[in-house]
Amino acid sequence: MAIQAHNTYHGSDGIDAQLKGIGDKQVLQLSVGEDGIERSFCYLSDLLGKRVYSKDGKYMGNFNDIVAVLHEKRPEIRGFIVARRSSKLTLPIECIDLMNLAVLREVRLMQREPHLYQPSKKGFLVRQMLYDRQIVDVGGAKVERVNDIRIMFSNGRLFLVQVDVGFTGLVRRLGFERGVRWLAKTAGKEPKDNLIEWRFVQPLPETATGPISLSLRQEQIKQLHAGELADILEDLDRSERLSLVQSIGVEDAADVLKEADLSVQTSILRDLDTELAADILEEMEPAVAADIFEKLPTEAQESLLAAMEDEERAQIELLVQAAPESVASLMTVDFISCPESYTCSQALALLRQYADEIESITYVFCTNEELNLRGVVSLRNLILSEPSASLIEIMNQRLVTLGLDDDWDSAANLFLKLRFKALPVVDADNHMLGIVTFMHSFDELLPYYSKLAGRT
Amino acid sequence: MTENEKIPVKRKRSFWARISLFLAVAGPGIITANVDNDAGGLTTYSQAGAHFGFHILWALLPTAVLLVMIQEMVNRMGVATGQGLSDMIRERFGVKLTFYLMILVLGTNFGNVMAEFAGIASAGELFGVSRFITVPFCAALVWLLILKGNYKSVEKVFLVACIFYAAYPITFFLLKPDLKAVGEALIRPEIEFSAPYLAMVIGIVGTTIAPWMQFYQQASVAEKNLSIQDYGYSRLDTIVGCIVVNAVAVCIIVVCALTLHKAGIMIESAGDAARSLIPLAGKSSAFLFAFGLWNASLFAASILPLSTSYTICEALGWESGVDKDFKTAPQFYTLYTAIIVFGAVSILLPGLSLVGIMFWSQVINGLLLPVILVVILSLVNDKLLMGEYVNGRFYNVSCWIAAAALTLISIAYVLSLFVV
Numbered sequence: 001m002a003i004q005a006h007n008t009y010h011g012s013d014g015i016d017a018q019l020k021g022i023g024d025k026q027v028l029q030l031s032v033g034e035d036g037i038e039r040s041f042c043y044l045s046d047l048l049g050k051r052v053y054s055k056d057g058k059y060m061g062n063f064n065d066i067v068a069v070l071h072e073k074r075p076e077i078r079g080f081i082v083a084r085r086s087s088k089l090t091l092p093i094e095c096i097d098l099m100n101l102a103v104l105r106e107v108r109l110m111q112r113e114p115h116l117y118q119p120s121k122k123g124f125l126v127r128q129m130l131y132d133r134q135i136v137d138v139g140g141a142k143v144e145r146v147n148d149i150r151i152m153f154s155n156g157r158l159f160l161v162q163v164d165v166g167f168t169g170l171v172r173r174l175g176f177e178r179g180v181r182w183l184a185k186t187a188g189k190e191p192k193d194n195l196i197e198w199r200f201v202q203p204l205p206e207t208a209t210g211p212i213s214l215s216l217r218q219e220q221i222k223q224l225h226a227g228e229l230a231d232i233l234e235d236l237d238r239s240e241r242l243s244l245v246q247s248i249g250v251e252d253a254a255d256v257l258k259e260a261d262l263s264v265q266t267s268i269l270r271d272l273d274t275e276l277a278a279d280i281l282e283e284m285e286p287a288v289a290a291d292i293f294e295k296l297p298t299e300a301q302e303s304l305l306a307a308m309e310d311e312e313r314a315q316i317e318l319l320v321q322a323a324p325e326s327v328a329s330l331m332t333v334d335f336i337s338c339p340e341s342y343t344c345s346q347a348l349a350l351l352r353q354y355a356d357e358i359e360s361i362t363y364v365f366c367t368n369e370e371l372n373l374r375g376v377v378s379l380r381n382l383i384l385s386e387p388s389a390s391l392i393e394i395m396n397q398r399l400v401t402l403g404l405d406d407d408w409d410s411a412a413n414l415f416l417k418l419r420f421k422a423l424p425v426v427d428a429d430n431h432m433l434g435i436v437t438f439m440h441s442f443d444e445l446l447p448y449y450s451k452l453a454g455r456t
Numbered sequence: 457m458t459e460n461e462k463i464p465v466k467r468k469r470s471f472w473a474r475i476s477l478f479l480a481v482a483g484p485g486i487i488t489a490n491v492d493n494d495a496g497g498l499t500t501y502s503q504a505g506a507h508f509g510f511h512i513l514w515a516l517l518p519t520a521v522l523l524v525m526i527q528e529m530v531n532r533m534g535v536a537t538g539q540g541l542s543d544m545i546r547e548r549f550g551v552k553l554t555f556y557l558m559i560l561v562l563g564t565n566f567g568n569v570m571a572e573f574a575g576i577a578s579a580g581e582l583f584g585v586s587r588f589i590t591v592p593f594c595a596a597l598v599w600l601l602i603l604k605g606n607y608k609s610v611e612k613v614f615l616v617a618c619i620f621y622a623a624y625p626i627t628f629f630l631l632k633p634d635l636k637a638v639g640e641a642l643i644r645p646e647i648e649f650s651a652p653y654l655a656m657v658i659g660i661v662g663t664t665i666a667p668w669m670q671f672y673q674q675a676s677v678a679e680k681n682l683s684i685q686d687y688g689y690s691r692l693d694t695i696v697g698c699i700v701v702n703a704v705a706v707c708i709i710v711v712c713a714l715t716l717h718k719a720g721i722m723i724e725s726a727g728d729a730a731r732s733l734i735p736l737a738g739k740s741s742a743f744l745f746a747f748g749l750w751n752a753s754l755f756a757a758s759i760l761p762l763s764t765s766y767t768i769c770e771a772l773g774w775e776s777g778v779d780k781d782f783k784t785a786p787q788f789y790t791l792y793t794a795i796i797v798f799g800a801v802s803i804l805l806p807g808l809s810l811v812g813i814m815f816w817s818q819v820i821n822g823l824l825l826p827v828i829l830v831v832i833l834s835l836v837n838d839k840l841l842m843g844e845y846v847n848g849r850f851y852n853v854s855c856w857i858a859a860a861a862l863t864l865i866s867i868a869y870v871l872s873l874f875v876v
Contacts (some may be wrong), residue, residue: 147551237537237678239538263681
C-alpha cells in the first residue's frame with residue numbers, strides 16, 4: 001500500500017514520528033517514540049556519493065552502496081561500500097557515526113583500522129538491486145519504479161523502512177527538492193510523498209544480475225489474486241516475468257498465466273525451461289492450455305509435447321486437432337468414472353480420493369467391463385443412498401451423450417433443455433471420452449443460448 | 457522412436473512456414489522505417505536535391521549503413537531483454553542522466569511533431585485549405601484516434617497510402633538519369649566546409665536516423681514479446697525497412713536534382729518541392745505531392761506524441777498507456793495532450809517558415825544522434841544485460857567511428873557558423 005505520507009512516518013509498530021525540515025534539505029530528524037526509543041530518518045540519496053575519509057583524514061573513496069541483510073520485518077543495514085575508481089571496499093556500518101550520518105558533509109571512519117565486512121548469503125546490495133529498478137507494490141498490486149529508499153536509525157541500528165516511488169523522491173534525486181518544495185509552498189500546496197512500506201515491496205531481481213533469490217518475499221506475492229498478478233506480469237520485462245513465474249510455483253503460475261494476454265502467455269512458455277513449461281500447461285484446464293499451445297511455433301509445440309505426461313499430451317493433441325466449434329474443443333478429460341459393480345461407499349471413497357484434482361465431481365459415470373458407459377449417478381444420489389447399495393441399482397440409465405464431432409449448437413440445446421451440469425462425450429462404441437461441463441463451456445455457448453432462447 | 461523419446465525433432469521449416477513466421481514477426485522495423493519518411497524527411501531530401509544536386513548524394517550511403525546498424529542494435533536489445541530503451545537507460549545510468557537525456561529527447565521530438573503539423577499545414581494549403589482549419593482539425597483527429605479510436609486498424613491505411621513514395625522511383629525512371637553519374641555521386645564523397653552544406657549533411661543524417669526511431673522500434677519490439685529464436689526474422693524486418701526507406705531517399709534527391717536543381721529552383725514552400733513530380737503527374741503534381749505529404753505527416757503525427765510520452769513516462773517511472781485512465785496516468789495524458797496542442801498551436805503563429813521548421817527539426821535530430829548512439833553502444837555491449845547478444849568487434853569499431861564522425865561534423869557545423 002502506497003502511503004501518502006505528509007512527512008509523517010507511520011511505523012508498523014505504532015510509533016508516529018513527526019518530521020520537520022520542509023524547505024530545507026531533508027535531513028536527519030530526531031524523534032522519540034512512545035517506547036522512548038530515538039528514531040531518525042534519512043534517504044539513501046543523502047548518503048550516496050559522499051566522500052569517505054579514514055580516521056586520520058585520508059580520502060578513501062566515495063560512498064557507493066549499502067549492504068542490507070534480510071530480517072523479520074525489514075532489512076537491516078550492516079555494511080557499506082566505498083568505491084575509489086574501480087576498487088571497492090566493503091566495511092561494516094558500525095565504523096561510522098550513524099547518528100549524524102545524514103547531516104554530515106562527509107563520512108569519517110571512527111575506527112583506525114576497521115575489519116572488512118563479509119556479507120552473508122542473505123545480504124544484498126541495496127542500490128544495485130533496488131535503485132532505479134522496478135518493484136511490485138504488493139499492497140496496491142502495481143509495478144512501480146524506485147526513486148529513493150528511506151532509511152531509519154533506531155536503537156543504534158539502521159533499517160530500510162520504505163521505498164520512495166513518488167514525485168518528491170524523483171526531484172530529490174535530481175537535486176531540485178529544495179526548489180520544488182519552496183515552489184509548492186509558495187503555491188500553498190504541500191508536495192505529497194509516495195512511500196511504500198517495505199513489507200509491501202517485492203523486488204524483482206533480474207535473473208542475470210540478481211544477487212539474491214526472489215524467493216525472499218513469496219508469501220506476499222501469493223496474497224495477490226491471479227488476475228492482479230497477470231496484470232503485473234504484463235507490465236514487467238521479460239527477465240522479470242520469468243523470475244516471477246519461476247518463483248511462484250507451477251500451480252500458481254498456471255492460474256496466473258491463464259489470466260494473462262496471449263502474447264505474454266506464449267512468450268513466457270517459450271522462454272521457460274521446457275520441463276517447467278510443460279508442467280504449467282499440464283496444470284491448466286486442457287481447453288485453456290490447448291488455446292495457448294496452438295499459438296506456439298511448431299518446434300516449441302514439439303518439445304513441449306515430448307516433455308508432457310502421456311495423458312495430458314493425448315488430451316492436448318485431441319483438443320488441438322478438434323474442429324473449431326465442435327464438442328471436442330469444449331471437452332475435458334477430468335471426470336470421475338468407476339465400474340458399475342461398485343457400491344456407493346466404494347464410489348464415495350473414490351470421489352474423496354480424486355475430488356482434490358478433478359473439478360467436476362457432480363456426476364460419477366458408471367462403466368461396464370468393456371468400459372462402455374452404462375449409467376450416471378449424481379453426487380446427491382450417492383450421498384443419499386445406502387452405502388452398501390451397488391451403483392447398478394441406483395444409476396440413471398437413460399443416457400444423454402454427445403459425440404466428438406457434434407456441433408456447439410446441439411450441445412447448447414441439450415444443456416438448455418435438460419439443465420444438466422455436465423454431459424458425457426462418447427465415441428461410436430459408447431466408450432467414455434470426456435465430459436463437457438456447463439460452467440466451462442458457458443462463454444463459448446452463450447451466443448447459442450441466447451439464440452435458442454430467442455427462438456422459443 | 458520410443459514413447460519416452462524426449463528429444464524434440466528439429467525440422468527444417470518449409471518455405472511458406474518461413475514466410476508466415478516472417479509476416480507475424482515483421483512490423484516494427486517496416487513501420488518505423490516508413491514513418492521515418494515523414495514531413496521532415498520529404499522536405500529535407502527534396503531540399504538536398506534541389507539545393508546541392510548530386511553533390512550531396514554520397515551522404516546517403518554511410519547514413520543507410522549506420523541506420524541499419526543502429527536499428528538492428530535496438531531491435532536486438534528489444535528482443536533480447538524485452539525492455540524498452542528508456543527503461544534500460546534508467547536502470548543503467550540512473551535518474552540524473554536519464555532526466556536530462558529525456559529533456560533533450562522531448563525537445564527534439566517536439567521539433568519533429570511541429571514538423572509534422574507544418575507538413576499538414578503545407579499539404580492543406582496546396583489543396584487550398586487554410587492551415588487554421590487543417591491543423592486544429594488534424595490535431596483533434598490524432599488525439600481522438602489514439603485515445604478513443606482504434607489506431608491499429610488505421611495504421612494499415614497509413615501504410616498502404618505510403619505507396620505514394622513509389623511516385624519518386626517512377627519519376628526517377630521517367631527522367632532517364634545518367635545512372636553512371638548517379639552511381640559515382642553516391643560513392644564519391646565531396647565535403648564542403650560551409651554552414652548550409654554541413655547543416656544539410658546533418659539534416660540528412662538526422663532525418664534518416666531520427667532519435668525517436670530507436671525508442672519507438674525497441675518499444676514496439678519489446679511489446680510484441682518476440683522470442684530470441686525469431687530474431688532472424690525480426691532483423692530481416694528491420695533491414696528491409698531501412699533499405700526501402702533509403703532507396704526512396706536516393707530517388708527523391710536525384711529527382712529533385714534533375715528537375716529543381718537544374719532549373720535553379722530553391723525550395724521555399726511545399727509547392728516548390730511538388731514541382732519535382734511534374735514529369736510524372738503534370739498539373740496534378742501539386743495534388744499528388746500534397747496527398748503524400750499529408751499522409752506522411754499524419755502517420756508520423758499519430759506515432760510521435762504517443763511514443764514520446766511512453767518514452768518519458770517509462771524513464772521516470774510514471775504510469776503510462778492508453779488503456780489507463782487519466783487518474784492513474786496523469787503525467788502520460790498531460791504530456792501526450794501538451795505535445796499535440798503546443799505542436800499544433802506553434803504552427804499557427806504568424807511569420808513562421810513551414811519548410812524551415814521541417815528542415816531545422818531534422819538538423820536538431822542529427823545533433824542529438826551521436827549522444828543517443830553512445831548510449832546505445834554502452835547498453836548493447838553490457839554483458840549483464842545482453843548476455844551472448846552483445847556486439848561483435850567489427851560492429852563496435854564501425855559504430856564508434858560513426859559516432860566520432862557525426863560528432864566531428866556537428867562540431868564543424870557549429871564552427872562554420874562563426875568562421876564563414
